Amino acid sequence: MLRQQTSTLIREYGTGEVKRNNKRYPHYLNFYDIPPMDNISIEEFEKFALDRLQVLKALEAATLRNKPENEVKEHLQELSKQYLPMHSNDSERVYPLDEERRKDHVSHFILRLAYCRSEELRSWFLKYEYILFKLRYLTVSTKERQEFLNHQNLTWKILSRSDKDMMKADLQAASPHVVVDTETFFEVEFEKVLDMVARRSVHLRGGTAYVPISDQVTLVMDxxxxxxxxxxxxTAKEFPKLDEDDRIMPILNNINRYYLGNSFANSTKVTGNITAFDVDRLVEHFPLCMRHLHRKLRDDKHLKHYGRMQYNLFLKGIGLPLEEALIFWRKSFSKFSDEQFQKNYAYNVRHNYGMEGKRVNYTPYKYVYPESKPAVKIHFAHFETNGSCSKIINNNQPGPEEHHGCPFRHFSEESLRVTLASVGVRNDAYIREIINLVRNKHYQVACTRYYEITRGGERGMMDTIEHPNHFFEQSYKLSIKQGDS
Ligand code: SF4
Structure with a gap:
């Protein structure tokens, strides 16, 4: 399965021109009915999956932020160029269409495997694949659309003129947005358009729904x-029967939790190196999770293991070098003696900086395959160890006396309200908005709204927060721009 597939792409290396070659995938659109039968390399497997995930996650972020459809389309086009380029048959320039469509096809099926494993994952995948397909459908020419629909045998019987005249009043009542006289209507079994039936946006008679041609997109999308x-x-039923391949299973089992953004491993870009004494002055730029840890550290002069780790990696990311981190933690743990600090805590600080133990610089996740398998290094660069929001939200739920985690995910509603008010979110409507996002499990979007509200910005002023250091950088840069730092 993992043998490198011979590429079908025809290249003219002399001129660098790539010939169009879309015999294998004649259509730009795909319903993904037939699984790919190729052998692919593990490198392609991981790259395809991650690239598609970038696109779906961007669609999720844009949708949750209520961006208008034209902005989402533009954003999709930009991202697609980078991660999942797709061109239609009537593109003016020549592109490797088969290669592009193969990647689209294979990557869809890899993510389908990864996202079939729970109701929540299935519904996430379905939602964003649906949006991706719809945006593509609306972008492609009518001719290509029709060719695709014909190929799929998606043709519907057209309502005859005499029947249309007979039902004119009912058709108009159900579809007030069309002019019945000039509109073509399809006759469709009502089970196929249940959404439209539920919305009462089609005329229904004897088990047949009469759908205006202008709503064809709804039929196709359904x-x-x-x-x-x-x-x-x-796929969910078949998944447990899959061979347990220890190269691909870690990918499939964890991909929904991968963080795809900046690692912020050595992010001294905005502040330069800072000292232990700068931290208090910078707290105003921290996201709630780190403000909370900082406050608890000051109150208790101690943090438990996961709290120390979460906060230490964050401080490292904002530019606190190891020597300064040791000073910061030593001073903060003032109720302990030097000996206790050295014995119980200094090791962990150095460990986070890659100076102890296996000397892993805590950023890239590397998975080394068992020796019996080809040792392929997975470079899902920022998974697991780097303190991204998704890791903080999903891993190591805080227990009693622990203060790590994400306030939007782990605080009770009441605590979150109080915390928000304490950091300046006092307007009831804003608090309600944030709480609603939290109730719907959109923790990072809630954090982003908190950022926007407290920085006097409009909704959509920034992309969804993916990493606490992302929050910090944005806030710090904004303050420099406003000349108050
Ligand atoms: S969403 Fe991320 S940055 Fe914001 S509070 Fe939660 S973990 Fe921190």
Whole structure:
């Protein structure tokens, strides 16, 4: 399965020109009914999966932030160029269409495997694949759309003129946005358009729904959604029967938690190196998770293991060098003697900086395969050890007396309200908005709204917060721009 597949791409190396070659994938659109039968390398497997995930996550961020459809489309085009380029058959320039579509096809199925494993994952994947397909569908020419629909046998019987005249009043009542006289209507079994039936946006008679041609996109999208939902259910049932390949299983089991952004490993970009004495002055730029840890550290003169680790990695990311980190932690743990500090805590600080133990610089996640398998290093660069929001939110739930974690995820509603008010979010409407996002489990979006509200910005002023150091950098840069730092 993991043998490198011979590329079907035809290249003219002399001129660097890539010939169009879309015999294998004649259509730009794909319902992903047939799984790919290729052998692919482990490198392609991971790269394809991550690249598609970048696109779906960007769609998620844009959707949760209520960005208008045209902005989402533009953003998608930009991202697609980088991660998942796709061109239609009538593109003016020549592109390696088969290669692009193969990547689209294979990457969809890899993520389908990864996201079939729970109801929550299935519904996430379905939602953002649906949006991706819809944006593509709306972008491609009518001719290409029709060719694709014909290929899929998605053609619907057209309502005859005489029947249309007979039902004119009912059709108009159900579809007030069209002019019945000039509109074409399809006859569709009502089970195929349940969403439209539920919205009462089609005329229904004797088990047949009459759908205006201008709503054809809804028919196609319903078809896409129904097919993918069924396919995900089937994949979920088959998943446990898959061979336990220890090269791909770690990817499939964890991919939904990968963090794809900046690692902020040595992020001294905005502040330069800082000293132990700068930390208090910078707290105003910290996200709530780090403000909370800082306050608890000051109150208790101690933090438990995961709190120290979360906060230490963050401080490292904002530019605190190891020597200064040791001073910071020593002074903060003032209720302990030097000996106790050296014995119980200094090691962990140095360990986070890669100076103890296996000397791992705590950023890139590296997975080394067992010796019996080819040792392929997975460079899911920022997974697990780097303190991204998704790691903080999903791993190591805080227990009693522990203060790590994400306030939006781990605080009670009441504590969160009090905390928000204490950091300046006093407007009831804002608090309600944030609490609603939290109730719907959009913790990072809630954090982003908190950022926007407290920095006097408009909704959408920044991308969704993915990493506490991302929050810090944005806040610090903004203060420099405003000339108050
Ligand atoms: S969303 Fe991220 S940055 Fe914001 S509070 Fe939670 S963990 Fe911290």
């Amino acid at each position: 078809e896409f959604k129904n097919r993918l939902a069924k396919a995900l259910e089937i």
